[in-house]
Amino acid sequence: MLKLALYGKGGIGKSTTTSNLAAAFAVLGKKVIQIGCDPKADSTINLLGGHPVKPVMNYLREYDEEPEKIEQIAARGFGDVLCIETGGPTPGLGCAGRGIITTFSLLEDLELFETYKPDVVLYDVLGDVVCGGFAAPIREGYASQVLIVTSGEKMALYAAKNINTAVRNFEDRGYASVRGIILNRRNVENEWEKVSTFAEENHLQIIADIPRSPDIIRYEDEGKTVIEGDRNLPVSQKYLELAKMLLEEEEKQK
């Protein structure tokens, strides 16, 4: 099972990248689960035609009891991707990080992986590794590889550095390791040079270079990923190439 966690600065395009990767894996015939780990709970919306799934935290708040079936907190989207959102507490209250851990425990109790038997699991994680809860997706048993999404913008690279450092700090715990950087272009001047210099300095590899594309925004307005909208577009091909590469690597490791 390929288990990936995507981290990056808020607003950098993590959910877009994750959903397109999920759609790409599905197009390649894989059984995929995407788990949004962000109180905003909008990670999977473009796999679901713009109709959001009920987040786990909302379910718990509404029913005051744990769900008994996966179906109560999941929805199937494009390519039969199983979409789950942790959601979060009432804004300004509670603890969002704890919400992620609770969701993961719940999914374990519901034997999600055992019953659904996915080939690929994607965790789309809020911004930075700000506390224990946001490190939960990279703990043993969850994601084994971290993909950092960044542009060439200064603050995005700053966040990427923090994420890389945080993950490295957990090396002795058997947590996930950073597989590489996904460059999500924002048309910053000398963007490739800036990101490749950063990658070199931090001993990281750029594993994908996603061009800035108006098609992404156009299809998102329709509640779709570009893979669903038109998989022949150059930007769609980039996601497909990345998905293929990650699958091939996993195959080699078997």
Next chain:
Amino acid sequence: MRQVAGLISTYSSDEFGICSALYELGGMVVMHDASGCNSTYTTHDEPRWYDMDSMIYISAISEMEAIMGDDEKLIRDLTETALEMKPKFVAVVGAPIPYMIGTDLPAIAAITEQETGIPCMGFAANGMNYYTKGVSMALEAIVRRFCTGPAVRTENLSVNILGATPLDFSLNGSVDSIKDWIRENGMDLGACLSMGSTLEDIAGAGRAHVNLVVSYGGLAAARYLKKQYGIPYVVGVPFGEKFPAMLAKMLKEAASSGKDLVSYRPVGKNQAPPGTDSQNSEDHLAGDRINGRHTGKDADKTRISIIGESIFSASLAAAIELDCGIPTRVLCPLDTEDILLRECDLRTPEEDDLMKYLPETKIIVGDPMYRVLCGKDQRFCPLPHEAFSGRIYDPVNPNLINRKLAK
């Protein structure tokens, strides 16, 4: 109201269950919790504390350590203390604070093990689950980690006891009586998890022919031993005069057939028959009596309700029905599974549930602290439960194993 106990006490939490299950095994148990009135883990609910040594510590997590997520201090303290005390294992147990900040205790245990070379286990307890879950977590972890001996069976039929802690069985001789009863029935005693056995005994638990699960806390360990060693398990406690004979027969049957049995449930309800001669008249009657078919005209008015842990209470209910002929049901407020209850038994997680069902009964059997729920026209039979009222009623807690039950 949900999750509100306005009249009754509350049960011990998962942390207590872990402490109790590991108490006698020579390990160093560290509660990762704030310092203060933490003696409850080891005194109020632990009757062995004054007579038997055990290494139980509190990490004394501070506000700043919690905010900063300073796991390094805990790892350092664990390492230094473990190297000094040389325990057989280290168990680091969670509590509400580490739960809320998401401390990864299994990862901390793994690092401590690397540093010390001593087996370490992390338990994600949070103080919000019942002790039953804690006992279950601890016993499963112990057998997974230490029961590594060969799967070679002993010559004579031998039985492990799983799920015995003072939280359910007190120190009134009940567990010793279960051991005596096993021997009196021509079987050898294997390991007893977790009263009266050493870690070395547990290492050889895979040699037993059958496991006797005496509380919910022993079930996960039994399932692991079934998977790993093919050892079948029988669920039940030999209460009363007639029920122990049935239970002994089922232990032998399970050892021979390999099938798991819940002794007090009826034949055909996910269980194999208790024995080859189970269809004789007496057993048939017993089967009807213990399967919850309370068909008498006044059954509902005469029945007894037992409040407590599922396996303990359902076994006692079966024993009462067999010995006294009185329809008896269980009201279980704790963790359990449907398979561990009979059709007539009910899960009653809330105080409100108890208040709803108790008026239907004539006699209530339960911890003395349940007496407040007893109506004027009802009879209350106190049966102290350490996990509910601590050591308060220890002197009057009766041993009901393998003996006639008073009417």
